[in-house]
Amino acid sequence: MAITARAGDDWWRGAVIYQVYPRSFQDTDGDGIGDLRGITRRLPHIASLGVDAIWLSPFFTSPQADMGYDVSDYCDVDPMFGTLADFDDMLAEAHRLGLKVIIDQVISHTSDRHPWFGESRSSGTNAKADWYVWADPKPDGTAPNNWLSIFGGPAWEWDGVRRQYYLHNFLSSQPDLNFHNPEVQEAVLSTVRFWLDRGVDGFRLDTANFYFHDRLLRDNPPLVPDPDATSRDAPEVNPYGMQDHLYDKTQPENIDFLRRLRALLDEYGGRATVGEVGDGARSLQTVAAYTSGGDKLNMCYTFDLLGPEFTARHIRRCVENSVVAVKDGWICWAFSNHDVMRHVSRFALRESERERVAKLAISLLATLRGSICIYQGEELGLPEAELAFDELRDPYGIRFWPAFAGRDGCRTPMVWEKELTNAGFSTGIPWLPVRDEQRMLAVNAQEGVSESVLEHYRRTLAFRCLHAPLIDGDMAFLAFNQDVLAFTREGGGERLLFVFNLTREAQTVQLPVGRRVTQPLPMPGFAPLFADNTITLGELDVFCGRLR
Numbered sequence: 001m002a003i004t005a006r007a008g009d010d011w012w013r014g015a016v017i018y019q020v021y022p023r024s025f026q027d028t029d030g031d032g033i034g035d036l037r038g039i040t041r042r043l044p045h046i047a048s049l050g051v052d053a054i055w056l057s058p059f060f061t062s063p064q065a066d067m068g069y070d071v072s073d074y075c076d077v078d079p080m081f082g083t084l085a086d087f088d089d090m091l092a093e094a095h096r097l098g099l100k101v102i103i104d105q106v107i108s109h110t111s112d113r114h115p116w117f118g119e120s121r122s123s124g125t126n127a128k129a130d131w132y133v134w135a136d137p138k139p140d141g142t143a144p145n146n147w148l149s150i151f152g153g154p155a156w157e158w159d160g161v162r163r164q165y166y167l168h169n170f171l172s173s174q175p176d177l178n179f180h181n182p183e184v185q186e187a188v189l190s191t192v193r194f195w196l197d198r199g200v201d202g203f204r205l206d207t208a209n210f211y212f213h214d215r216l217l218r219d220n221p222p223l224v225p226d227p228d229a230t231s232r233d234a235p236e237v238n239p240y241g242m243q244d245h246l247y248d249k250t251q252p253e254n255i256d257f258l259r260r261l262r263a264l265l266d267e268y269g270g271r272a273t274v275g276e277v278g279d280g281a282r283s284l285q286t287v288a289a290y291t292s293g294g295d296k297l298n299m300c301y302t303f304d305l306l307g308p309e310f311t312a313r314h315i316r317r318c319v320e321n322s323v324v325a326v327k328d329g330w331i332c333w334a335f336s337n338h339d340v341m342r343h344v345s346r347f348a349l350r351e352s353e354r355e356r357v358a359k360l361a362i363s364l365l366a367t368l369r370g371s372i373c374i375y376q377g378e379e380l381g382l383p384e385a386e387l388a389f390d391e392l393r394d395p396y397g398i399r400f401w402p403a404f405a406g407r408d409g410c411r412t413p414m415v416w417e418k419e420l421t422n423a424g425f426s427t428g429i430p431w432l433p434v435r436d437e438q439r440m441l442a443v444n445a446q447e448g449v450s451e452s453v454l455e456h457y458r459r460t461l462a463f464r465c466l467h468a469p470l471i472d473g474d475m476a477f478l479a480f481n482q483d484v485l486a487f488t489r490e491g492g493g494e495r496l497l498f499v500f501n502l503t504r505e506a507q508t509v510q511l512p513v514g515r516r517v518t519q520p521l522p523m524p525g526f527a528p529l530f531a532d533n534t535i536t537l538g539e540l541d542v543f544c545g546r547l548r
Contacts, residue, residue, distance in 0.1 A: 014471035027426035053100035133167035208275030214247035291329025459524035468492030517545035
């Protein structure tokens with residue numbers, strides 16, 4: 001059974017959330033694509049980890065141009081994933097196991113197959129003519145301004161019927177909704193209410209700072225690089241990162257809409273939101289604005305820890321910046337998700353240390369202040385899968401190949417039983433291949449093996465739940481050298497010291513005068529030496545102890 005971090009309406013605060021990518025979790029009908037019945041079948045595995053909630057990536061009706069992040073019906077299940085009845089069964093079983101259920105809401109844009117867009121593009125005078133962002137061309141026929149799509153090229157697509165351009169921040173088949181129109185806000189909120197009435201416990205809000213655009217359609221200025229920035233919105237191969245995105249997203253009007261959304265959720269009690277915020281160097285300031293005051297989002301995550309750097313300096317900078325910026329809001333931390341290379345491959349310098357990196361990463365994540373998200377398969381220590389160009393399905397990767405391989409490598413199927421076809425994911429041909437390197441790390445190969453990554457995750461998340469400071473206690477860093485990450489967590493009458501060595505060399509730490517460990521607390525999977533107030537850490541090691 002799941003171990004709930006906190007009961008009541010604040011269950012999300014300090015919660016551990018497990019992200020399920022439905023396409024790749026479990027297929028039950030042999031079509032090579034995961035489905036809702038497969039999620040239901042595997043819920044006991046998720047609950048056994050000791051998490052509090054699951055987050056489901058989109059399963060709505062969609063032409064799947066962007067793997068479901070292009071929605072054509074917000075209030076139905078795509079047939080490839082099952083039916084609404086299958087969703088209800090999954091939700092009921094999750095609740096029986098003590099798991100909350102959060103679903104993706106992709107409301108900044110729709111699919112161009114959505115009936116709303118079909119009507120909007122039919123003329124400039126129909127009832128939904130202003131539901132999307134339409135603009136006339138410049139006198140020379142070019143796009144209205146210099147805005148870029150994250151998926152490459154201009155953020156504007158010409159439509160011959162209306163003889164106008166429409167805005168798309170992602171694929172041209174993902175037109176942006178016009179949130180300046182009150183009718184659009186009402187329509188979107190009605191789809192949210194649909195799922196609240198079905199009993200979902202919350203929403204992950206895709207691109208939560210993209211809802212509004214600048215009414216004047218002003219050009220974005222070029223970006224002046226910030227050497228201290230810890231978050232990037234796009235890989236370096238993408239020119240999107242060359243602009244300072246002042247006008248195509250993160251507009252002040254978004255605050256009032258988020259208040260409306262929160263007011264709706266508050267009608268139901270105990271529901272939560274986690275927003276995705278990609279706003280470059282301003283990401284934490286945006287999170288602060290969106291989560292402050294208790295009347296907007298409950299929490300947000302940024303891309304700060306989703307990059308390649310796994311050093312004490314970087315992590316301390318990210319966390320300290322969040323403490324300064326997000327004073328009365330809340331952060332959700334993650335090392336991996338469906339949009340980035342798996343962190344074992346990002347952080348490990350060589351294949352032989354992947355298991356150690358996987359264990360240290362979850363130990364660190366579990367001790368940070370905030371809620372945390374873990375992505376399916378990371379509890380097995382799965383590395384990124386290497387794919388050939390003809391195996392890619394992600395339009396982002398196809399567009400920028402070979403400089404950027406896209407996101408398919410982290411989206412390959414979950415591996416359950418190493419002896420079975422496709423490691424137990426499907427009896428058919430999977431939509432992405434199952435590599436032998438991942439098959440050998442299947443759930444049944446690690447279940448009950450005391451030193452496995454899987455069992456380490458279970459012990460570490462249980463450790464987190466047993467110590468009140470790790471749920472929502474205070475956090476303060478201690479100053480040693482930059483190769484060691486040291487901090488305290490305090491709350492509920494307990495003060496804990498954590499010292500992480502993220503280097504590949506042993507480190508010796510002498511606690512300063514006035515700091516004394518009264519009781520070493522072995523972190524699962526690690527055994528540093530402690531004597532005379534001196535901590536000796538091996539490479540990729542961690543110490544924990546109670547402080548006086």
